[in-house]
Amino acid sequence: MGQYTAPLRDMQFVLHELLDVQTELAHLPVHAGLDTETIDQVLAEAGKFCEEVLFPLNQSGDQQGCSYSNGVVTTPVGFKAAYQDYIKAGWPALACDPEQGGQGLPVFVNNALYEMLNSANQAWTMYPGLSHGAYECLHAHGTPEHKKIYLPKLVAGVWTGTMCLTEPHCGTDLGLLRTKAEVQDDGSYRINGTKIFISSGEHDLAENIIHLVLARLPGAPAGTKGISLFVVPKFVPNAEGEIGERNGVSCASIEHKMGIHANATCVINLDNAHGWLVGEPHKGLNAMFVMMNAARLGVGMQGLGLTEVAYQNSLAYARQRLQMRALNGAKAPDKAADPIIVHPDVRRMLLTQKAYAEGGRAFAYWIALLIDKERSHQDEKVRAECAEWVALLTPIVKAFLTDNACEATNLGMQVLGGHGYISEWGVEQYVRDARIGTIYEGTNTIQSLDLLGRKVLGDMGAKLKKFGALVRDFIEQEGVKPEMQEFVNPLAELGDKVQKLTMEIGMKAMGDRDEVGAAATPYLRVVGHLIFAYFWARSARVALDKQATGDPFYQAKLVTARFYFAKLLPETAWQIRSARAGAKSLMELDEALF
């Protein structure tokens, strides 16, 4: 049951009308000649694959889950065939380096692909998703030999990848990790240890699995400065890149969990596994951060995808379910009752999902465009600036979009009432799948500390000020126009409040670092809303400009923008108060008295 239609029209709106990627592409020589039509064709083709191949496997995949027997993981029926379709169509190569067999399309196209993959089937998407992260990491930090052996296979999707960080006693705190690597005479390493929570750690989709493993060298400094990164293939490839002998890496078990049942979450044992150093000794975390940042953006895309699919399904239900009469009198007097979409609170639930989906899409595609500019802009200064933007925005896209996804999927389920709670309709799965997003790849608390402690206060607000300038430019340009007052005024007000709040926390934090920890979570929500408010105001601008075309799409965009400012943005009133309330009420209670 359930349904999914790729939201191509809104994707096109974001890319072409809001972000105007065509103008941006003109400054990215590697993408010269990439036109709007090609982008749209790729998205349409991807949408078809997601609708027709992946989505029908989502619910059955959840119900069957992965099975484990003697180290072998079997994915649900249909997963393997879908993966073969996926790699035959060349999707893993979409945004990869042409030198490695990639198609060299921009990251924003890949992000749009990933939004749709995640709407259709998050658990399945985690297999190719982690491979792409492994590709990024080896592309950035691998030796020429690693690149030659691994990248073409990852680009083609015939091999997949994983990230092996967590151990039973350490998740957030990687400084505690114990897995050991010892150098061999030939310069390779032997690795021993146990990793847990390894997504896609073992499966039957591909002929080889490339693990990127954090471990310690003998005599390494304690903590995070003594961690090195290794590439550990399930089957050791020979010099020609053909798979050879089985390595000492095995799956000891898979977890039973709340959601993403169809993705294998593995305990991985490394028994004298053969590995090769990636990057410099003891600097493994730096190298792994390439993959982790990609993964954090990827988790944001999961949140976006689930928000969209929950919206679509609850909307379909709200249109057909007849229950009660509209409060102002019957809307469908010929029927036994009105469709529940006439009720204000049902509309609140639908519009919240819609505003979070469309706002999230604008934000997530924008950060992808910034990554493209960071990598490929002709102007070095722009590249450096975009790198700063991406650093600032990554924790927000991860945490804000996944928090929103939990809210949106729960609202989607609520629209269905009791039918939402039973498995048949498929919506409760979205709630369970979305829930992991606030936890993995760094909990949302960690994201908020990264944002406030490192990215904002770490440079005395310099990066944040640049975003503030962008907002200010828009306000100055639009603030004088009567039709934009309703959007620009609350945006400007929130911008001022964020500035004041940041300074206030910065001052308090000088005396007490706990003030950062106490403010971080509400602070991230506030900054997330500032970004959403900026994009909703810009979207309203575009919609106002094009309203005369008569296309009702723009009317819907405008009304959704109004809803966002009326009902969702005011969350900041709470979060700002909560952030300002400081650390005292959190730290005062003695641990024993909880």
Place this chain on the structure above:
Amino acid sequence: MGQYTAPLRDMQFVLHELLDVQTELAHLPVHAGLDTETIDQVLAEAGKFCEEVLFPLNQSGDQQGCSYSNGVVTTPVGFKAAYQDYIKAGWPALACDPEQGGQGLPVFVNNALYEMLNSANQAWTMYPGLSHGAYECLHAHGTPEHKKIYLPKLVAGVWTGTMCLTEPHCGTDLGLLRTKAEVQDDGSYRINGTKIFISSGEHDLAENIIHLVLARLPGAPAGTKGISLFVVPKFVPNAEGEIGERNGVSCASIEHKMGIHANATCVINLDNAHGWLVGEPHKGLNAMFVMMNAARLGVGMQGLGLTEVAYQNSLAYARQRLQMRALNGAKAPDKAADPIIVHPDVRRMLLTQKAYAEGGRAFAYWIALLIDKERSHQDEKVRAECAEWVALLTPIVKAFLTDNACEATNLGMQVLGGHGYISEWGVEQYVRDARIGTIYEGTNTIQSLDLLGRKVLGDMGAKLKKFGALVRDFIEQEGVKPEMQEFVNPLAELGDKVQKLTMEIGMKAMGDRDEVGAAATPYLRVVGHLIFAYFWARSARVALDKQATGDPFYQAKLVTARFYFAKLLPETAWQIRSARAGAKSLMELDEALF
């Protein structure tokens, strides 16, 4: 895995120190002689049963679920034995009429029992929980003959009960229901139809199941004014109350659902089932509302129970899990890292659960005490007044406590990080079980409409003003005391805001009923916080008075009150803005443009 300890100390605080039930009981002749010690002994005994018998079956019950075969439902291993223990100990009789074999204890004692039962095992508790609702309904509306046959069995727990309302095409909108009842020569009825989502509709715990079924008589008026209530036993009892022949009521299937796996959610077919009218023809909804109100309070108790158990489990984890150092420097330098309870955001998550559990306990026990006073107070005026209170507060206790439970259980899970998402630790089950609370027995949207539309605006705010007077009396008494300023000032401010907001919505609603629907959900959150703020301020008062005893319990209470006012109450800033933003942004979008 997991743990549960009955929170007896806080229960005693609420009953004896905050609500001072002993003074109240002096005015309830039926409870004359019931002393503090007896109450505490009963609670301790109930706590033991919950800790030792029920809680150990919670996770295994979730994993096994109920199974269905040819109309027969089998509950998970251990459920039947636990139920036998439960009825042998006389727990179903606790608050029942002594004339029917009950023990005649107050409702507030029963509510405390139910909090613990739900903490320990919500799915199991739904079997006896619905029986108690059926008891209440038949006690209020049954004929003397019904009472004689059914009540002693329900009181003893040897038979259980259900509510059969929902049909495939109608849940919220009972006016649409189609199940038919036709009178027989002997004055009994034959009933035909299909009911869905019937909790505890079929099982193996008891020898008989008493269904309370809504159906239509021939020629009944359309809508809710043509619905009658019938008692339909699974096995038809003879005049001596012994079970006789199998009735035409059967379970066609059970649902697969997100949570409460161990409670059978049944499709119930009525095939010429033998039934007897309860109450007057066409006035079945009135009679059923006795059961529904009991059930709504019961769902609030589920929310409270899950909030408490999630808190306890995440607290235990936060104390033992070592990860990172405190931001102001190591707290446990002898260990590899500090326990995560040192981190401000972990404390935020724990204190939110704690404040919601303790605030919810005060609120829920208070409403139970009001029910006792409504039933048994010596002064008729007090009885009538308390009935009004209970009517006002029932939708709030249902919706506010279940929304809070969703928040609290999710925070509990978040404290555990990845370990929270896997089933092993048991916390993700609380999230799944809690999720149904906002849906069944009237969705929280319906509760909010009941509150704002019927209970508040329906009598021009008269009932609400009485609550306002209670708050004002407290403020006048305490507002002059310096040590109470931090609690009384925000409480007074919120009280004023609620008054203004109510008038504002009332004015707008005169012109547009959608304004009620648009404001109802945030309005309920605001009034819920007003109640919590009132009880947290009163709790602080008690704690301040007793601080000199040196009992650290009072210190914890005071700090938790401060946390509530600093971090949770400010949610009202958002909800008030959202309520005031009105209906326009919700209703503006054409249905086709969503």
